[in-house]
Amino acid sequence: MRYKAVVAYDGTDYNGWQKQINGIGIQTVIEKALEKMLGHACEAVASGRTDGGVHALGQVFHFDSEKKMKGERMKTALNSLLPGTIRIQSIEPVSDQFHARFDAVSKRYDYLVGDCGNNPFAVRFMAPVREKLDVLKMQECAQVLVGTHDFTSFTSAKIDQRKSRVRTIDAILICEEKNGIRMIFEGDGFLRYQVRMMAGTLLEVGKGKLTKADVEVMLEGKDKHLCRYKAEAQGLYLVRVDYEKDDCREAILRFLMEELQERDIRKWWGHKR
Structure with missing residues (x-):
């Protein structure tokens, strides 16, 4: 099942959204939390990158999982694993064809x-x-x-x-x-x-x-x-x-x-x- 998530974050202490070799990307932090919650690795695909130090109130990403959970329960569980500077606003199941980046208008x-x-x-x-x-x-x-x-x-x-x-x-x-x-x-x-x-x-x-x-x-x-x-x-x-x-x-x-x-x-x- 594919899920669409909306996340807000304080970008001050991160090297942008994308996974980094020489720094911490917000994507890495979220993917580690998703793996702990779901029991398997998965990719968080965002609507687009943000630079280091840039903030978000409504960044969107999608991820896939065979594990089925209600969106509100998943949001609560994921936020319990994330630092206070990264907060999930909502999670909902979407079509398998939905793409956070390519479907954005x-x-x-x-x-x-x-x-x-x-x-x-x-x-x-x-x-x-x-x-x-x-x-x-x-x-x-x-x-x-x-x-x-x-x-x-x-x-x-x-x-x-x-x-x-x-x-x-x-x-x-x-x-x-x-x-x-x-x-x-x-x-x-x-x-x-x-x-x-x-x-x-x-x-x-x-x-x-x-x-x-x-x-x-x-x-x-x-x-x-x-x-x-x-x-x-x-x-x-x-x-x-x-x-x-x-x-x-x-x-x-x-x-x-x-x-x-x-x-x-x-x-x-x-x-x-």
């Missing part, structure tokens, strides 16, 4: 920045930025990146040259919150470092160091060397992975983006939808 990442000041806890979960950022200018420039584009300039040079770098960004929203700024990225998928490089670029826009024209040159140039900005890992969260298109949410996102171009609605937006 949309992902949401959030990037948090703010002045951490003297707060010793914020530095693990928010990227420190002390400058006053021009949020409206950031939102304006973010729209350059929305749509279907070749994001070669905003990704790692290590990606196989045979793989497409074309991705569709459905929405980028820049929102002021009580303790900082939240950047929301929604799209059909993201290349390695893409969100962090887009976030880093938009932060430079907010600081007044880049213009809309600069962002357009980076995107249209399709050259890895054109973008030198990559935001720090601890501000990034994989919030949600979707496996069915939600037309209602897509309509809401389009409405919000149009409104952001017309007037300042930053105050009432917030981080929950």
